Each structure stands twice: as C-alpha cells, then as structure tokens.
Amino acid sequence: MRIEYHRTLIADKARNEALIAALKRVIVPGKTVVADIGAGSGLLGLMASRLGAKEVHLYEASEEVAQVAAAVLKQNRARNCHLYPCRSTDMLDAPNVDVIVSETLGNYALEENIIETLADAVKRMLNPGGIVIPSKISQFAAPVIAPRLSQELDAWRDVGHGLDLEPARTMSVNNVYVRLIEPDELLDGGQSSQMWDDIDLTRPQKGSRKGEMVWTLERQATIYGFAYWWTAALGGNLEISTAPTAPRTHWEQLYFPLGAPITAKKGQSVFLSLRSRSSEETGTHLAWTAVHRDADGNSVARQAMDLDKGWIF
Numbered sequence: 001m002r003i004e005y006h007r008t009l010i011a012d013k014a015r016n017e018a019l020i021a022a023l024k025r026v027i028v029p030g031k032t033v034v035a036d037i038g039a040g041s042g043l044l045g046l047m048a049s050r051l052g053a054k055e056v057h058l059y060e061a062s063e064e065v066a067q068v069a070a071a072v073l074k075q076n077r078a079r080n081c082h083l084y085p086c087r088s089t090d091m092l093d094a095p096n097v098d099v100i101v102s103e104t105l106g107n108y109a110l111e112e113n114i115i116e117t118l119a120d121a122v123k124r125m126l127n128p129g130g131i132v133i134p135s136k137i138s139q140f141a142a143p144v145i146a147p148r149l150s151q152e153l154d155a156w157r158d159v160g161h162g163l164d165l166e167p168a169r170t171m172s173v174n175n176v177y178v179r180l181i182e183p184d185e186l187l188d189g190g191q192s193s194q195m196w197d198d199i200d201l202t203r204p205q206k207g208s209r210k211g212e213m214v215w216t217l218e219r220q221a222t223i224y225g226f227a228y229w230w231t232a233a234l235g236g237n238l239e240i241s242t243a244p245t246a247p248r249t250h251w252e253q254l255y256f257p258l259g260a261p262i263t264a265k266k267g268q269s270v271f272l273s274l275r276s277r278s279s280e281e282t283g284t285h286l287a288w289t290a291v292h293r294d295a296d297g298n299s300v301a302r303q304a305m306d307l308d309k310g311w312i313f
Contacts, residue, residue: 006041006065012250015240019103020047022133022234026099027051033095035059035125037088037102037117042069042081044101049078056081057095059088089120097125101133107178107242107251108286109137109230110209110278118201132202134232140243141256141272142193143215143223146185149177149255150224170259174310176286177255181227183244187215190227190244196274209276216269223262223270226288228254256288259303267295 009015023044027034029052036045039058048056058073058081060066066085073081084091100121104112118132126132144150156169183190196211231241242251256274264270270292277285286307292300 003068006068008250009040010043014247014249015103016043018234018238018240019044019101019133020051022236022238023048023099023101024051025235025238026131026133027053030054032099033057033097033127034099034101035088035095035097035121037100037121038104038112039069039083040065042072042083044103045069045081045083046073046076046078048099048101049076049081053099054080055095057097058083059091060085061087088117088125094121094125096127097130098127099131099133100126105134105137105230105232105240105251107254108176108228108284109139109232110207110276111284113207113278113280114201115199115205115207116279119204122202123204131235134234134240135200135202136233137197137199137201138195138231138233139197139199139209139211140193140195140229140231141211141213141274142190142227143187143221143270143272144181144185144225144227144255145187145221145223146182147222147224147261148185149179149181150257150261152177153257171310173257173259174305174307175257176228176307176310177257178252179255181244181253181255186227186244187221187223193227193243196272197276207277207279210274212271212273214269214271217264217266220263220265223258223264223290225255225257226272226290228256228274256286257305258290259305260301262290262292262301264292265295268300269293269297 034048036058039060045056045058153172156165194213229242273289275287289304
C-alpha cells in the first residue's frame with residue numbers, strides 16, 4: 001500500500017481546504033446524503049460527516065487503502081459513514097445521493113478515469129438537482145521557452161566517447177514528464193496560455209479528447225516544448241488549479257517535449273494539437289503535434305510525438 005502517497009494528499013492544505021469549503025457550501029445538516037468516490041484514507045467522507053451530512057457513502061477500490069479508511073472512520077466514531085471496498089462502477093444498487101465528491105485527479109487530470117467514473121455515478125446515484133464536485137475540468141497549455149527541461153533529455157547526446165544513443169533520445173522526447181515549471185520559463189510568463197479542453201463532469205462526455213492551439217509570436221522566441229496544467233471547478237468561486245502561478249499543491253505540471261527546439265521569429269506562429277485517449281482498460285494515451293508556420297501561414301517544420309512510442313514495456 002502506498003501510504004506515503006496518501007500522506008502527501010493529507011499534507012496538501014490547498015487541495016483539502018478547497019474541497020472541504022466546497023462540501024460546506026452544499027451540505028444541509030441532517031438532510032444531505034453524500035458519496036465520496038475514490039475515498040482514499042477517508043478524509044473527505046469524514047469531513048462531510050462532520051459538516052452534518054445525513055449519510056456518507058465512501059467508495060475505495062484498493063482493499064488495503066479501504067482498511068485504513070475503515071480504521072480512520074472508526075477512530076472518529078463516524079457512524080453515519082458507510083464504506084464500500086470496491087469501485088463505484090462495480091457497486092450494484094448504489095444508494096442515491098444528493099452530492100458526489102470525487103478527487104480522482106492526477107498530474108494529468110484524466111489519468112484516473114474521472115470522466116467515466118462520474119458519468120456512471122451521475123447516471124446511477126445522483127438525485128435530480130444533485131451536485132457534482134468537481135463539476136468541470138479545464139485543461140491548459142503554454143509554450144516553454146527555457147531550455148532547462150530540454151537539456152535533461154539531451155543527456156543521451158552528451159554521453160561522449162563517440163557513442164550515438166539517438167534512438168533512446170527519440171523515445172525520451174515521446175514521453176511526458178511531471179515537473180515543476182516556473183512562470184518565467186513560459187512564453188509571456190504564462191499569460192499567453194490557452195485552454196485546449198473544457199469538460200462538464202455533470203453530463204456524459206467522451207473519454208477521448210482533442211484540442212488545438214496557436215501562438216503568434218510578438219517577438220522572436222525559442223520554444224523547447226509545452227507545459228500542461230488543469231483547473232477543477234468546485235462550485236461558486238472555489239477551484240483547484242495546478243497552474244504554475246497557482247498556490248502549490250502536491251500535483252505538478254506536465255512537460256510535453258519537442259524533438260528539436262522551434263525558433264520562431266516575430267509574426268510567425270506555432271500550432272499545437274493535443275490528443276488524449278484514456279480508459280481503465282487501456283491506460284493513458286497522449287499524442288501531440290507541433291507545427292512551425294511562417295508569417296504567411298506556410299509550414300516550416302512539423303513534429304509529431306506519441307506517448308505510445310515512448311514507453312518501454
């Protein structure tokens with residue numbers, strides 16, 4: 001059991017306080033029934049109980065983690081909490097609830113299959129007029145203009161001794177990296193970031209996602225890759241964001257490398273297409289294509305990367 005991972009969740013004050021505030025906003029003491037999907041060690045379900053929820057149903061797929069949650073609930077005498085050591089999607093005759101909370105988010109927002117999980121829960125569990133937390137996920141990208149992360153991948157070229165390890169480097173640039181990225185490492189300090197995907201979790205959605213963005217350069221810049229982050233809307237003005245400019249959380253940004261840097265002059269543009277397929281059965285699949293275009297819109301160079309080409313099984 002990865003207890004250290006769950007400790008990092010408990011230590012993430014920004015995450016916890018935002019989610020607790022979202023629950024407090026919607027729970028009517030003595031009336032509201034809550035489902036906590038992906039309950040982990042039980043923090044959110046326990047807080048829903050403390051906020052006055054009539055009943056709380058907690059779902060945790062890992063049997064070992066569910067045992068920890070059971071001990072935590074017992075320690076806190078949370079008698080109105082009901083723990084199910086299974087995936088919510090596998091639960092037959094799931095109890096109806098007024099609020100669903102599910103913090104099943106990764107550094108890549110969709111890597112824990114939150115779309116499919118909540119689509120099932122909304123359809124089978126949620127009462128009419130019920131509330132989903134989070135209700136929306138927005139995904140963003142921005143060009144990276146600092147060479148720091150690109151230089152990590154050039155280790156394959158810097159080994160020396162007349163050796164050529166380029167096939168291994170090719171695999172490296174077809175991977176996605178979890179990294180802390182500073183605002184000053186982004187084009188325009190991240191102010192020119194663009195939203196490439198907006199997901200309404202209260203309605204059925206496709207698991208495959210695609211977004212396209214284009215940046216027209218106001219001055220010459222060298223782009224080494226792209227940064228990715230997300231924002232989850234929790235209701236009202238509450239949100240969790242993994243943006244480089246947001247309060248630090250246990251999540252980090254993602255870095256999508258380029259095979260070769262793009263040096264674009266003023267008036268030229270860089271186009272990015274991001275494509276995602278994610279499911280419990282097949283895992284996470286990401287692909288990205290970057291096109292450098294001149295001021296007339298003609299293609300100067302095109303690079304296509306695919307996570308499937310970067311994995312070693």
